[in-house]
């Protein structure tokens with residue numbers, strides 16, 4: 698190494714530790730479609746970890762009923778109010794209603810950190826299979842429909858059964874987090890890490906969300922074969 702190499706190295710900013718994540722404990726988390734299994738499960742786990750959570754629904758009273766059942770200070774509102782009042786908004790509606798839901802909330806979601814966990818899947822006699830959205834993935838569809846939001850994708854591989862089971866203290870799984878801006882994916886990784894047993898791992902940009910969403914079809918096959926609620930671990934990180 699020459700002295701000029703050394704001088705150049707010294708000028709470079711020190712690499713940031715990828716596990717150094719922001720404190721997200723003060724952020725309000727909204728869950729669109731939070732009355733469903735996945736939304737309820739995430740709301741329950743995040744609220745249990747101390748996060749302020751608002752469940753969203755197409756009908757405010759359904760959200761309030763779900764919130765009342767879960768307790769833990771969770772509130773319920775219609776999807777628009779949920780989006781307006783939250784800092785981070787998790788999209789947990791079925792693929793069928795994905796585009797329509799987001800189109801209608803473009804204004805409320807402007808400036809918000811959106812976390813899409815939607816898996817576009819089809820089902821037939823042979824089991825689950827991945828659909829190929831026109832935009833590439835559900836997450837890319839969200840990004841196209843919400844140009845003023847910070848869209849990320851995460852929480853695809855979780856079992857709603859495990860999330861909702863109060864007997865289970867820790868959920869043993871990694872959460873792949875995708876997005877365009879490191880500051881945003883760091884926040885989502887930190888949010889995943891609030892749930893005991895869970896770790897958020899950066900897994901690339903939204904153009905690679907399709908594989909992550911599709912992998913759920915494989916996990917469903919695993920679950921059927923082994924009567925399990927399989928999760929995923931990324932090794933060597």
Ligand SMILES: NC(=O)c1ccc[n+]([C@@H]2O[C@H](COP(=O)([O-])OP(=O)(O)OC[C@H]3O[C@@H](n4cnc5c(N)ncnc54)[C@H](OP(=O)(O)O)[C@@H]3O)[C@@H](O)[C@H]2O)c1
Nearest residue numbers: 730732733734735754755789790791792794815816853857
């Ligand atoms: N279940 C899992 O284990 C799991 C795991 C990872 C990811 N996910 C993903 O999370 C999403 C939700 O899954 P889920 O099992 O919770 O689904 P779900 O129970 O079928 O739906 C969630 C909620 O979405 C609302 N909804 C239903 N149809 C809608 C439509 N056409 N437009 C807008 N909202 C609609 C309903 O709430 P209101 O009637 O109260 O509005 C419903 O309670 C899916 O995209 C799935 O791929 C699920």
